[in-house]
Amino acid sequence: MATGRASDRAYETLRREILQWRLAPGTVLGEVEQATRLGISRTPLREALSRLAADGLVETQTGRGLVVAAVSPDAVRGLFELREALETAAAALAAERREPTVFAELAERFDGAADLVEQGDLDAYYALVARFDDAIDASLDNAYLVAALRGVRTHLQRIRRLAYDDPARLVRAASEHRTIAEAIRDGEAELARTATYVHLRASLRHIRSTPHLDAARPKESP
Amino acid sequence: MATGRASDRAYETLRREILQWRLAPGTVLGEVEQATRLGISRTPLREALSRLAADGLVETQTGRGLVVAAVSPDAVRGLFELREALETAAAALAAERREPTVFAELAERFDGAADLVEQGDLDAYYALVARFDDAIDASLDNAYLVAALRGVRTHLQRIRRLAYDDPARLVRAASEHRTIAEAIRDGEAELARTATYVHLRASLRHIRSTPHLDAARPKESP
């Protein structure tokens, strides 16, 4: 343990805690307080906080210093507007790149993913989605777009904790992912774009349909 | 002078110098060297460098520390793929917001912008484009999307120095902007999206048609 740079460890720790709702939105992050808690000095902690601010996970609240960013229905709308712009474009570009082998395999995996979900192996399903995202990123060969997608996925992780883990939804999501993967495999850019659009709207509808924990409340660790 | 935080001043100064090609791509930014030059200590300088790295203006080169990010034809492609995704979505969303007054005025201004360019008042034209961008941002009401757009525009400033200030192109660009503003004014989302797509492709074609200063060379300040 305690490997690598202290600022990196602090960044990873705080990031994880924020995404897991261990640090609730609105929590004030005092420098001395957090540095003491993490067992490092203020200098590397400040660097970690800078990076979190660049990610949009913490914000400077007037006077009170840095606080964990809020998660409001309005923020969800904004995030999905950005997500739609980025992911539809990414799917279309990936299809145009014509690298079918990876996406052919992913399409088959998504075909069997409903079984995974129904057997309760949600982690395996999420790992498959992560592989799909990685395949998209690799085929894009575009550092700017990949960086923007990474930022969206970061914030999405936090929102997922409000709504996900509904097997019925995940079975449908797997089917949607399969459609997208097949379109990319076949080089059908417009189909990939539209299928992504359909998937994202279904995802947003599902999130909005669940009882909102609008108030910021910490959540048990899994 | 010397107002505000030292880290802010260092960030603004370095950012400006990078965008103006005063600091050429590939330039190594040693901490002690830059801190001495800017008359501050290493602590606030490091904070400024962190923010520049988050912006993508500087990158960590293995071993040699931080260097000013490269500008390659591949980077231009990547930036325009992201720009297309963001700006077409932004134009469509702005049209859907139905706030015609600002864009009606901007459309009229762009109608007269050809005269500005032909009279050589390029700064007035660029100021008009900046007002247009601000109007889009304001109507979006979406912090995530606006932040992503800001990042794209930052990198675009650096690329513009390779190619722009061609009056013939700017006259056509003004016409394209007018078309977009009118579409937003009239609430025609798909037209706004498509007109933006046309504008960006013309802009990219123009940049690619100019003799490339691929090698990183500093440019005189204006």
Add this chain to the structure above:
DNA sequence: CCGGGTTTCATTGTATACATTGAGAGAGTG
């Protein structure tokens, strides 16, 4: 009881001293 000014003190911003790392020079050997 209320408003305004002042003081205090916690918190952030900055400087500097110390620790650590890794790249390059140099010597030694096959």
Add this chain to the structure above:
DNA sequence: CACTCTCTCAATGTATACAATGAAACCCGG
């Protein structure tokens, strides 16, 4: 002559001490 191992040192990473800022508490006059 090439290769490798070690050594050196300049650079970054970290800790801590000091400065400055601003928010809350408190006092005092009205």
